[in-house]
Amino acid sequence: MSPEKSPILEVSKLVKRFGGFHALDGLSFHVVPGEILGLVGPNGSGKTTAINVISGLYAPDGGEVVFDGASSGGVASHKLVHRGINRTFQVPKPFLSLTVRENIQVALAYGGATDAPSIAELLEKYRLKEVADRPAADLNSAQQKMLDLTRALATRPRLLLLDELAAGLNPAELDWIAGRIKALAATGMAIIVVEHLMGFIEQITDRVIVLNAGKEIFEGTLATAVREPQVIEVFLGGEHAH
Amino acid sequence: MHNAPKHLVFILAPLVVVFALLPGVYQNHLLLFNFVIFLILAQGVNIIYGFTGYLPFGYVGFFGAGAYGFAIMVMHLHTPAPLAVLVGGGVAVLLGLLLTPLLRLSGAYFAIANLAASLAVLHFVANPALEGITKGPYGVSLTGTFNPTHAYYAAVVVMALTVGAVVYLKNSPFGLALQAVREDAVSASMAGVNIIKMRVIAWLASALVAGLAGGIYAWYVSVFYPDNVFSGEFSIFAIVFALFGGVATITGPIVGVLILYGIYNLIGFTTPQYFQLIYGLLIMGLVLFLPAGLVSLATRRGWHVP
Ligand SMILES: Nc1ncnc2c1ncn2[C@@H]1O[C@H](COP(=O)(O)OP(=O)(O)O)[C@@H](O)[C@H]1O
Ligand SMILES: [Mg+2]
Numbered sequence: 144m145s146p147e148k149s150p151i152l153e154v155s156k157l158v159k160r161f162g163g164f165h166a167l168d169g170l171s172f173h174v175v176p177g178e179i180l181g182l183v184g185p186n187g188s189g190k191t192t193a194i195n196v197i198s199g200l201y202a203p204d205g206g207e208v209v210f211d212g213a214s215s216g217g218v219a220s221h222k223l224v225h226r227g228i229n230r231t232f233q234v235p236k237p238f239l240s241l242t243v244r245e246n247i248q249v250a251l252a253y254g255g256a257t258d259a260p261s262i263a264e265l266l267e268k269y270r271l272k273e274v275a276d277r278p279a280a281d282l283n284s285a286q287q288k289m290l291d292l293t294r295a296l297a298t299r300p301r302l303l304l305l306d307e308l309a310a311g312l313n314p315a316e317l318d319w320i321a322g323r324i325k326a327l328a329a330t331g332m333a334i335i336v337v338e339h340l341m342g343f344i345e346q347i348t349d350r351v352i353v354l355n356a357g358k359e360i361f362e363g364t365l366a367t368a369v370r371e372p373q374v375i376e377v378f379l380g381g382e383h384a385h
Numbered sequence: 386m387h388n389a390p391k392h393l394v395f396i397l398a399p400l401v402v403v404f405a406l407l408p409g410v411y412q413n414h415l416l417l418f419n420f421v422i423f424l425i426l427a428q429g430v431n432i433i434y435g436f437t438g439y440l441p442f443g444y445v446g447f448f449g450a451g452a453y454g455f456a457i458m459v460m461h462l463h464t465p466a467p468l469a470v471l472v473g474g475g476v477a478v479l480l481g482l483l484l485t486p487l488l489r490l491s492g493a494y495f496a497i498a499n500l501a502a503s504l505a506v507l508h509f510v511a512n513p514a515l516e517g518i519t520k521g522p523y524g525v526s527l528t529g530t531f532n533p534t535h536a537y538y539a540a541v542v543v544m545a546l547t548v549g550a551v552v553y554l555k556n557s558p559f560g561l562a563l564q565a566v567r568e569d570a571v572s573a574s575m576a577g578v579n580i581i582k583m584r585v586i587a588w589l590a591s592a593l594v595a596g597l598a599g600g601i602y603a604w605y606v607s608v609f610y611p612d613n614v615f616s617g618e619f620s621i622f623a624i625v626f627a628l629f630g631g632v633a634t635i636t637g638p639i640v641g642v643l644i645l646y647g648i649y650n651l652i653g654f655t656t657p658q659y660f661q662l663i664y665g666l667l668i669m670g671l672v673l674f675l676p677a678g679l680v681s682l683a684t685r686r687g688w689h690v691p
Contacts, residue, residue, distance in 0.1 A: 200571065220574035229575060238568035240633075241561070249565045250576035252558035291572075298577055 148175040151211055151333045152197065152302055158205030159192050159357075166192040168357035169206065174333045176301065179324065181344045181365065182337045184354030185377055190337045191233055193354070194304045197335075198230045199223040210302065225255035229300035233307045233337075235287040237279035237294070244275045246290055247297050254298025265293040268323070285312055302333045309343050321347050341365065353377070389556040392691050396635055397552060400424075401545045405538070414533060416650060418605055421540040423646055425598040426623035427630075427638035428547045433591035434624070435632030436554055437584055438567035439488065442496040442620055443503030446484075447477040447592045449615035451599025453510055456525040457518060466530040470539060470600035477596020480506065481589045488584050503615065511611035524610035527603070536605035543597045550590065551635050555691065563587055564633065622646070629671050631678025635691050640679055 150173035159167040167189045174180045182190050195201045197208055202217035209215065215223055238246050244262060251259050266272045269289040274282060279290055288308055295303060305324070309317055317340070324347055328334050338344050344351060345365050353361035353368055355377040361368050368374050407417050426448065434440050454476030458469035487498050513521040554560030563583055565573040570580045599614060606613075630641025648667070652660050675681055680690040 198575065200574075219579075220571075221577050221579050224575060224577040232572070236569045236572040238565045238572065240568060241564060245561055246565075248558065249561050249573070249578065253562055253577035255577050294572065294576055 148177070150174060151176050152335075153209045154193070154197065154206070155209075156206035157193070157196060157203055157208065157216075159189075159196055159201060160204045165357050167196065167203075167206075170354070170357060170359055171206075172352050172359060172362065174302065174335060176333050177328050177331045178350070179328045179334045179336060179348045181348035181351035182335055182354065183339070183341075183344060183351055183365075183368075188354040188377075189357040190354055191306055192357075194230055194306050194335070194337065197302075198228055198304060221253075224298050224300075227299070227301035228304070229254075229295035229298050229302075230304035231288065231291040231295055231306055231308050233310075235284065235291040237282070237287050237290045239280040240278055242276050242278055243271050243282070243290055246279055247293050250294045250297035256297070256299035259297055259299050262297075265296060269293050285316060288312075296327075300332065302335070303327065304335045304337075306337045307339065308336070309338055309340055317343055341369075387556065388691065389552055392552045392555065392635055393549070396639070396691065397545060397548045400548060400639065401541060404541050404544070408534075408537060414537065418533070418537050418540060420642065420646060421537070421544050422598050422602060423622060423626060423642045424639060425540065425544050425547050425594060426619060427626040427642050428544075428551050429591045429594035429598070430623045430627040431551055431632050431634075431638045432554065432594065433587055434627065435634070435637075436560060436563040436567060437587045439499075439584075439588070440492075440496045440624065441499050441591065442624070443499035443501070444591075444595060444623055445615055445617060445619040446499070446503030446506045447480060447595035448599035448602070448619050449503070449510065449611070450480045450506060451477045451596030452603040452609065452614035453519055453525075453599075454596065455600035455603040456520075456527060459527050459530050460520075460525070461518075463529070466532065466535065466604050467539065469530070470597055470604060473600025473603070474593045474597040477592045477599065478589050480596075481592030485585055485588065488581075488588060500617075500620075503617075503620070507611055507615035510615070519611075522611060524608065525603070527607045530604055531607045533605050536601055539604065540598070540601045543594070543601060547594050548635065548639070550594075551638075555635050625668060628678055629668070631680030631690070634678075634680050637678050637680045637690070644679070 153173045155171045157167050157170040158165065170193060184190055196203050199218055199220035207214060207216055210226060210228060247262050247265055266275050269292060271286065271289055271293065274286060279287065282290060292308065309320060312320060321343060324334060336348060348365060350363065351365045351368055352359050353374050361371050361374050404421055408414055411417060430441060430444060451473035454473035455469045458464035458472045484502055487495055490498055510519045511522045515521055554563065562578045565576060565578060566580045566583050574580050602614065603609065626641040626645050627638040629645050630639065631637030649664060652663050683690045
């Protein structure tokens, strides 16, 4: 990460409410091209909600999202995809009755990418070649996650949001996908990684944001984060922290 | 994705040829006409239900709107029949546009709201206050356009276009994107698909098809009452035929109409007293044992069904 790069995404004082509940409560952060930013925090702290707002699934109730110099809060998802944002889902959401190949074809045809990767390349790189002509419903959950990822990559995003992509993968797969994510960042893609596995976060991120109750409570390297009393407290629960 | 020529040659062309030639060798032209109308309607249901997942319980609303669009043009403006059929299709599309807010509903809510909408259109058309325009409940009697032969061939043309549209859906990124929206709208939007636009296009296409069929039906029968062309049986039959064969395929709805409507007429003629029973059991058996339609007998074996 070079400090002179200007951010591709800038989130400021973002608020998202569900009823009276503030899932995001004034969240601010930024990512620069080629950076892998970790977004960590306990369950319910607002990580997925942040991704949902940035990817256009929810309109923010306050604050601002600026992608690539233009305001993007409340813009429809498919338009953001065309502008260069994509994501995976915490629970993968493939088109179950379509084949793996057809799943990717939809994103290639409608993603608006001019220099999209080829289907063959995506199938090969993300270990889906053997199942290419099977319905997505036949895949195991790790394969469905990879399909979710290839669906996103087929649109050539410049900002990629990964919501617990690594959860449920075995150690060998973790190592492999870590390498893939780093290779994507090396092409200049900005990547936000939401993950609970601290080893994995440590291995791939340049910087982490720690969320609690929809607010940022820490920003810096993971090594520093784990020594912050406030971070330790939200992760271990108030009654255990001393 | 590149099987369109094959599908046109081996499915669409034989179907059109058979129905174009049958009137020369088979006397019951009304029955043939009804087959063609149901082939159109079942494919129309296929477009909206098979490809996007909306079950149109009030599908007949478009059919009736098309029939009355035709009748009004002929009665009041003496429009030539083929042009009046196109207007019938246009009226159905306008009704579809009016009903686009229904697409915000899903599952049973959509089905019920669509049914209610078709009843509302029926009562609107049948309102005695509109007698001057629609003839209200007293029914329409068209003179001057009566020509069952031309109407029959017009129906074959619309059937060809409808099946052609389904061939396109089955072989294009557009059809794939529609199915993606049906499977998971959120993921579809993250594939770059404008989900609202896709749903509206499919909805209006299925409305157009039913409207054209309704216009041609009015042309063929010439005399009808609101209850005839807004009969819920059209919706139910078209849905059952499409489901029986298997939706989101080209052949499923065709097979469904040929078999089920064939059996319907067969037992209707020979043993009318058992008709409802046999028909009911057949449909129950289907839903219980073959929820994905007859074509799933083949797909379960790993065969590809177009
Ligand atoms: N669509 C929704 N409706 C109501 N509450 C929601 C919705 N989405 C998330 N929430 C709530 O917002 C909070 C943050 O959720 P989420 O962003 O999923 O957390 P995380 O991903 O950090 O575990 C949780 O309390 C959750 O219950
Ligand atoms: Mg989450």
